Amino acid sequence: MPRDSFTDDAGSAREYLSGLILQLQAARLQRALSQRGLGARLGMAEIVVGKWENYADLPSAGSFVRWAHALDYTVNIVDRRRRSVGHRPTPRRLESFEDYEIRRIAAALKQARIEADHTQESLGELLGVSEWTIRMWETARRQPRILHLIRWSVALNCRVVLTKA
Incomplete structure (x- = not known):
């Protein structure tokens, strides 16, 4: 899980996002789902999923929501x-x-x-x-x-x- 507190800068946001991405990657691996299989669920090439998981590219907010949904997660906003x-x-x-x-x-x-x-x-x-x-x-x-x-x-x-x- 991403760390809970950070300063409001792009580097901290990227670090927080990396924690969310790790959660999704772990969920994919737990389901024994390949990047190709996840890409097929998302209607995308496996290379796209690989780039997201390796931080070579960032998903759009909409793609992130679909990625989470494909792994049975919902993106939510919570307070402190x-x-x-x-x-x-x-x-x-x-x-x-x-x-x-x-x-x-x-x-x-x-x-x-x-x-x-x-x-x-x-x-x-x-x-x-x-x-x-x-x-x-x-x-x-x-x-x-x-x-x-x-x-x-x-x-x-x-x-x-x-x-x-």
């Missing part, structure tokens, strides 16, 4: 007490699993931002992105990169965690 943040929004007609999950995660982080008394502008300043970017993330019109997702949660005293589905 490890309580789940947010609620499950109603799925939209014809919405893909990946889009729904990103919207669910974004809604949880929006709720955490409001509870932390941050504006989109003040959160953007903390993360080094614009207010527009925060608005696009919160409405799931744009997906944050996976490292931004981790830094976004940390800025709100939350964590991205993998939960057994």
Whole structure:
């Protein structure tokens, strides 16, 4: 499991992500599933999975959600007490699993931002992105990169965690 506390910088977010990736890699190995087999489940080449597991490339937030789901995990946002943040929004007609999950995660982080008394502008300043970017993330019109997702949660005293589905 990734370490629980870190400073809010890209290096720390990358280190935290490496812990999440190790969890997914261990889950794959525990299931005796090859990178090729996992790639087939994800509709991707095995080399993509290998690059993710070896940190040669990072998955998008959406791909990370699908990767976790393929191994029976759910990506969740929890507060410092490890309580789940947010609620499950109603799925939209014809919405893909990946889009729904990103919207669910974004809604949880929006709720955490409001509870932390941050504006989109003040959160953007903390993360080094614009207010527009925060608005696009919160409405799931744009997906944050996976490292931004981790830094976004940390800025709100939350964590991205993998939960057994």
